[in-house]
Amino acid sequence: MEISEFLSEQGATWGVSSGPRPYILAFSDLQTERKAMATNAIAYRGERDTVIGMGDDFIPLIQGLVTGDVFKLSQPGTGIKTCAVSINGRLVFDLRALHINEMILLDFEPGVVSAGLLSHFKKNIINEDAKFIDRSDGVAKVLLSGENASATLSALAQLDGELDDLNMFHGLTGRFNGDDIIVQRIDFGPILAFEVLLNKSNFISFFKQAVASGVIPIGERCQEWSRIQNGVPRFAVDPEKTVYGAELSSTVIPLEADLHDWISFDKGCYLGQEIIARLDSRGEPAKKLCRFELKNEAEIGDEILVDGKKVGTLVSIQPLIEATCVATGFVKRKFNTLGQKVVIASKIEQSSEVRQF
Numbered sequence: 001m002e003i004s005e006f007l008s009e010q011g012a013t014w015g016v017s018s019g020p021r022p023y024i025l026a027f028s029d030l031q032t033e034r035k036a037m038a039t040n041a042i043a044y045r046g047e048r049d050t051v052i053g054m055g056d057d058f059i060p061l062i063q064g065l066v067t068g069d070v071f072k073l074s075q076p077g078t079g080i081k082t083c084a085v086s087i088n089g090r091l092v093f094d095l096r097a098l099h100i101n102e103m104i105l106l107d108f109e110p111g112v113v114s115a116g117l118l119s120h121f122k123k124n125i126i127n128e129d130a131k132f133i134d135r136s137d138g139v140a141k142v143l144l145s146g147e148n149a150s151a152t153l154s155a156l157a158q159l160d161g162e163l164d165d166l167n168m169f170h171g172l173t174g175r176f177n178g179d180d181i182i183v184q185r186i187d188f189g190p191i192l193a194f195e196v197l198l199n200k201s202n203f204i205s206f207f208k209q210a211v212a213s214g215v216i217p218i219g220e221r222c223q224e225w226s227r228i229q230n231g232v233p234r235f236a237v238d239p240e241k242t243v244y245g246a247e248l249s250s251t252v253i254p255l256e257a258d259l260h261d262w263i264s265f266d267k268g269c270y271l272g273q274e275i276i277a278r279l280d281s282r283g284e285p286a287k288k289l290c291r292f293e294l295k296n297e298a299e300i301g302d303e304i305l306v307d308g309k310k311v312g313t314l315v316s317i318q319p320l321i322e323a324t325c326v327a328t329g330f331v332k333r334k335f336n337t338l339g340q341k342v343v344i345a346s347k348i349e350q351s352s353e354v355r356q357f
Contacts, residue, residue, distance in 0.1 A: 019110030089275025189230025245316030
């Protein structure tokens with residue numbers, strides 16, 4: 001049975017992603033899935049792009065093409081979150097990297113590979129021993145989240161280490177049904193979460209066993225709600241095809257979204273470094289990603305006003321639940337200090353104030 005057919009039988013409602021593979025919007029109502037995500041949930045994440053990096057020169061190659069310090073991946077099991085920027089300092093894509101099984105496992109948002117964005121890496125290969133192998137359609141990815149995620153995963157698989165010992169973005173190997181799996185920690189803010197990479201042929205069995213043990217299936221809608229609520233920024237090749245919008249795109253410079261943790265300021269040269277370093281030395285970029293709490297519905301693209309003047313635009317927003325929702329937007333310098341009073345020009349104009357994303 002195909003994975004999509006199996007998941008449809010489990011009650012999945014499908015959406016349309018930026019890439020060639022669709023995502024699951026939901027299995028049930030948002031309130032139920034939200035509670036599950038914080039306790040014991042499972043999600044199919046096969047729409048994401050998976051690339052394996054190999055070769056003696058692979059790490060030195062991408063060290064000069066991303067903002068983070070890839071040399072930190074020297075030890076097996078270590079991982080980082082970082083991004084690639086253009087010569088103008090604007091985002092090309094973000095990625096998670098994990099050193100495992102003598103290779104570097106790269107995870108990308110949906111659509112990065114099909115949009116040809118990996119040319120950012122490949123066009124810089126001259127004589128280097130570096131290969132990029134697209135495994136997106138050959139593997140399955142599963143998210144296990146919540147306070148019981150460690151116990152659930154430990155019961156399902158034979159792991160080569162302790163999940164509780166993993167730092168953020170670090171990983172370990174294991175086995176399920178006799179086949180190798182790879183686990184990487186990818187928390188959603190305070191919500192503990194692990195992404196499991198396994199052979200496609202084992203996905204249905206893994207999913208069935210998890211659900212039989214009491215794990216609740218959730219979809220992209222719930223993950224996006226939690227992501228925005230907990231201030232975890234997301235890159236999208238096509239933000240219009242995401243559920244609730246995306247904070248990061250090719251128009252954004254990392255410092256505008258306060259992505260300092262994705263940047264090494266002392267590792268040496270990389271493509272786009274001059275712009276990043278110049279902005280950092282100035283102290284504040286021209287705009288900054290901010291958070292707003294709203295009591296009425298709003299839409300992506302709604303203007304952010306101060307004294308009737310447009311100072312920004314909303315880029316992501318949750319649905320209105322329990323009388324409030326969280327929205328995010330980029331706000332110009334001088335108007336993005338914490339506590340700044342603003343008006344969101346939605347169908348019903350509403351007051352809010354700038355909060356930290």
